[in-house]
Amino acid sequence: MKPEDQESTSVAVLDPGPDKIIGPGHDYGSVTDEIGGVVFRPFLRTPPQMFIGFAIAFLLVNLLMVAVTWLFLRGVGIWGIMIPVAWGFAIVNFVWWIGIGHAGTLISAILLLLKQDWRTSINRFSESMTLFAVACAGMFPILHLGRPWLAYWLLPYPNTMWLWPQPRSPLIWDVFAVSTYATVSLLFWFTGLIPDFATMRDKAGNPVAQKIFGVLAMGWRNSAKHWARYQKAYLLLAGLSTPLVVSVHSVVSFDFAVAIVPGWHTTIFPPYFVAGAVYSGFAMVLTLAIPVRRWYHLEDLITMRHIECMSKVMLATGLIVAYGYGMEAFMAWYSGNQYERYAFVNRMWAGGYWWTYWILILCNIVIPQALWSRRVRMSIPAVFVIALVVNVGMWLERFVIVVTSLTRDFVPSSWGMYYPTIWDWSTYAGTIGVFLALMFLFIRGLPAISIFEMREVVHHAESHVEPTHVP
């Protein structure tokens, strides 16, 4: 077969059904060709949806450029933030993006340790999602600094003033947690790609592509000794990433929980933030995987089994989040603390943002309950819509936590309302553009499904054809 044989990419485009993680008739070569074929398609044969999607994303990137330029010129006053709501959209978006990233690490690390082999065809995809989501998240606290060009002041480095950051503050923990998370996500993603770079190098017909993939593969030659060390390192990365992912969103929640603002000062925040992060992340994986699977005819690699498993994880984490909301409200009442109680009265009906709370409950708790039904889980449009609804719901959750709590402080004289400006919205939309543009480029330029792990799946599927009864 020629390296760029177009026919090779069109193997059985047939959904193998809900119990299979790979379509029938696949062998080592066909999975390699099908996944590699996406990258080696001629430029003009890219699905038209990709061009349209990228064009929209690119427009949003430009919007971000404008918004950020204006921010640098005029300062954070162009946003709607003021006292008491000094943390507006920037922090809402930061938490939202970081949360989205968490599903990627969960899929690639925790499901690897739990030997859930259905993760294989979506792990690369969701790791990339993590990387790009963390990139978007990282922008917000820096832009929010007021003087973003001094962002390096957050790091401990010897300076002429001999000033050091305060390591007892959750905000500094956040600097360490998020930068570690970004670095480890990048390492994990790149390590997973090395053998696939080698595959692409060997498959490339175009000498330029061959050189690029060759440099990235660093001379990987699929040696058994290399694989042994590689697997060990990969497993260790997974083992280290698992507590890391929990720590990152816990630290993010400490930004709130350690403060004394009513509505923030709650011990349930760390676990409920982590569950919420996984919830929104799985919603985002589904939002992205469903269209891509269709455009590139990958139905036999990302099967209904994957969609169903992800829907179930979404349902389960959604219930944990629902428990979190319930406990928050219960503790507000049970504690007897009048500020805590008022924070909830304000959230639910007395404050100016009461409707955001109820839309959040509708999006995060009520609508996803439809996933209990197998018919809904097996329906692609239904799952896609629910995933979008959860994305919106989780954004609103952060809005309710950050903004609604801040509008009503202890003293009524310091109450206020926050109204986002066009620049708040532009910056937010702009990061969605950055995220989508990077995702589109990634899907076009790199193997979006881990090829070598799919070959392992084929290997296991083959050895299970004739079941050997090992006691």
Next chain:
Amino acid sequence: MFPNLYGIMAEFDNPESLLDAAHSARSAGYRDMDAYAPMPVEGLAEAIGYRSSWVQRMVLAAGILGACGGFGLCWWMTVVAYPHNVAGRPLNSWPAYVPITFEGMVLIACITAVVGMLALNGLPQPYHPVFNVEQFSRASRDRFLLCIEATDPQFDPDATRQFLENANPLEVIDVAP
């Protein structure tokens, strides 16, 4: 000893044959060999006599160093470099250092896992004799290769070739250095 030969390579189309061939090569006394497969094959590294636990040892050491570094940084910043009396609490407020200690451990351990794995594998390595073999590009697709290297004391061009032929491969190829 054999200036024009890096080794002799046998090509298989399934991992089980490769595994069998590797086992028999090892029991026939060959030591310097390597196997190439498009994915990790369970037991293959052991079959060619690979044993090493350097990756995990390096990661353990790095994790301990990273944790000490993280804690040490916090301690030094708050106790030595910039002591700050906050409500009369002790300067060495170690519980608050836990998150940074943990992140330091993870960061250094992960970097070491990746860099250490690549270094032990001798990567980046732009040139390797096995790339001279035409079929080798399929080692990243659907071919399983076993190469007995000329540095092996038992290596003999004819006998080794005959030995590999007996394993019933698709082809046996000489690898130029």
